[in-house]
Amino acid sequence: MLKFILGISLLTSNPVFACIASENFDIYFSRDSSHISNSEIVRIAKWVADQKINYANHLTKETTLISGHAEESEPEAPALAQSRLQTAYALLEELGFLRGTIKKSARVYSHGDVDNGRRVEISFLPDCPNKCCDGK
Incomplete structure (x- = not known):
């Protein structure tokens, strides 16, 4: 009976599993630092290359959200969060990824x-077509 109820609820709750079109990436930093390590640069360069391939025809109607973060226990945390944001922005610009808004x-x-607030969060919101919209 429990399996039946679970099955019915899964069938009727399909809209709950909505698609999320954004492509998300986090750049992690060492404590008290806004320097991006070489390993993080390699990770983000690979992610950027993948996005450029997946969304090659997307240039203007996209939105990119870039959010710098720090933990309150880090010295001058607000300034550090801003510095991390600027560092990540400069790297994305250098990699040719800043498009649209x-x-x-x-x-x-x-x-x-x-768990780790020492990061920059990047959310790329591609216009249709994307993984949730075929553009038709």
Whole structure:
């Protein structure tokens, strides 16, 4: 009976599993630093290359959200979050990834909010077609 109820709820709750079109990536930093390590540069360069291939025809109607973060326990956390944001923005610009509308923000995480608040979050929102929209 439990399996039946679970099956019915899964069938009727299909809209709950909505597609999310954004492509997300986090750049991680060492404590008290806004320097991007070589390994992180390689990771982001690969991600950027993949996005350029997947969305080769997307140039203007996209939105890229870039958010710099720091943990409140880091010295001068608001300035550090902003510095991380600027460093990541410069790298994305150098890699030729900044297209469409760019929105930037910075935030300081309170103790215990997240496992690692020493990062920059990148969310790329491609226009149709994308993994949720075939453009038809």
